[in-house]
Structure formats: structure tokens, C-alpha cells
């Protein structure tokens with residue numbers, strides 16, 4: 001996920017490349033960042049954050065307790081901490097100190113400038129901190145300010161969301177394959193369908209249900225498809241999936 005953000009902000013020159021330092025425990029990842037984006041890299045978290053104005057925490061939430069003490073110990077007192085970690089509350093990061101934390105829940109389409117991110121201020125974050133986070137994430141897609149208690153829902157909707165869309169595409173393409181369509185052609189048609197449907201909804205301002213109704217001729221092919229989805233409880237399953245993702249995000253808060 002960090003790569004998607006680095007690619008976007010460096011590509012859009014929101015941040016100068018020489019001002020970005022990426023840390024990782026994987027030498028391969030560091031080489032990838034260095035050769036792919038020209039950023040500085042380091043295997044030393046504490047060293048890298050020592051002179052950083054903004055520290056973006058992008059390890060897995062489960063690793064946070066292991067890495068945070070060394071990072072926190074070398075943070076500049078006025079550093080802003082931007083966390084993209086799912087679940088971990090800003091108060092847990094600040095751990096009783098007045099650390100300025102902004103939580104961001106981005107998604108991987110940021111890599112191609114089409115991201116969707118929710119941004120929430122922790123207790124000590126300022127308006128300027130929120131603006132900076134919006135500028136960083138706004139460079140790689142849509143960025144919306146939300147309350148911190150809404151971040152678990154944003155995680156379920158747009159953080160995990162690309163995976164649901166890819167799941168739908170996987171399923172559509174499996175079906176196309178079974179119907180004997182050539183793979184290259186079905187890939188292009190399926191992608192244009194998803195992008196086109198999203199664009200139509202965006203540009204028309206109409207509700208999804210209304211746009212769906214307009215495709216569904218009485219007694220026609222779409223009705224046959226939608227009826228099958230309804231019979232099999234797909235809508236309920238999608239709702240349950242988002243609620244499960246939100247619940248998991250809340251669980252991650254407790255480690």
C-alpha cells in the first residue's frame with residue numbers, strides 16, 4: 001500500500017523525491033523502491049524518522065507493537081504521524097502523549113491515481129495536518145475527511161473495496177471463459193463495463209438501483225441474471241462482507 005502512495009506523490013511531484021525515505025526490513029523491497037522511484041531507502045526505522053517532519057506508518061497492524069517503540073523514541077517532537085494501518089486507533093499510537101496523528105485509510109488504486117481515502121484527525125492533529133494528509137492523498141485520488149470512529153466503516157467500504165470489485169471481475173471472467181469467449185476480449189469488455197458503469201453513476205448522479213432498473217428489461221437477459229443473484233442472496237452476502245470487514249477492523253484495534 002505504501003508503494004501506491006509513494007508512486008502517486010512522487011509521480012505528481014506533491015513531495016520532492018529527495019525528501020522521501022522508505023524503510024523496510026526487506027532488502028528486495030528497498031531495492032525496488034530505490035530503482036523504481038528514486039527515493040532514499042533505509043533498513044533503520046529509528047534513523048530514518050529522526051529528522052522526518054512526516055512519518056507514514058504502513059506496516060501491518062499486527063507488527064505495530066513491535067516497531068512503534070523504536071520509532072516513537074526517535075520522533076522529532078513536532079513530527080506528524082500519518083498512519084495507514086487498519087484498526088489501530090490514534091490514541092493507541094499517541095499512547096498518552098500529545099503526538100499529532102492523522103489516520104488515513106487509502107486503497108490500492110492510488111497506484112494509478114484513482115484511489116479513495118478516508119482521513120481522520122487524532123486528538124492532537126491540527127487543521128494543517130489534515131490539510132497536508134488531504135493534499136498527499138488527494139494527489140492519488142479522492143480524499144474525504146471523516147470522524148475517526150467512521151474509519152472502520154471506510155476501511156470496509158473503500159479500503160477493502162477494490163478486493164470486492166476484483167472478486168466480481170474474477171467471477172465474471174470465469175463465466176466468460178466457461179462461455180468460450182477469448183480471454184483478451186473478455187478482459188477488455190469486463191473492464192470497460194465496470195469502469196463505464198461507475199462513470200455513468202458518477203456523471204448521471206443517479207442512484208445505483210435506478211441505473212440497474214434501466215438495464216433490466218422485463219423478461220429479458222438481465223432479469224434472468226439479477227433474479228439468480230437475488231435467489232442466491234448475493235446482496236445480503238455483500239452487506240455481510242462489509243460488516244465483517246468493519247468488525248475485523250475494530251478487532252485489530254485490540255491487537
Ligand SMILES: NC(=O)C1=CN([C@@H]2O[C@H](COP(=O)(O)OP(=O)(O)OC[C@H]3O[C@@H](n4cnc5c(N)ncnc54)[C@H](O)[C@@H]3O)[C@@H](O)[C@H]2O)C=CC1
Nearest residue numbers: 001002024025026058059060061084085086106107108159
Ligand atoms: N493493502 C491494502 O489494500 C491496504 C492496506 N492498508 C494498510 O497498510 C498497511 C500495510 O499493508 P500492505 O501494504 O498490504 O502490507 P505489505 O505486507 O505489502 O507491506 C508491509 C511492509 O512492511 C514491511 N515491514 C515488516 N516489518 C517491518 C519493520 N519492522 N520495519 C519496517 N518495515 C517492515 C514488510 O517487509 C512489507 O514490505 C497495513 O497496516 C494495512 O492495514 C490500508 C489500506 C489498504
Ligand SMILES: O=C(O)[C@@H]1CCC=N1
Nearest residue numbers: 085086155159160161
Ligand atoms: O485487508 C486489510 O486488512 C487491509 C486494510 C484495507 C485493505 N487491506
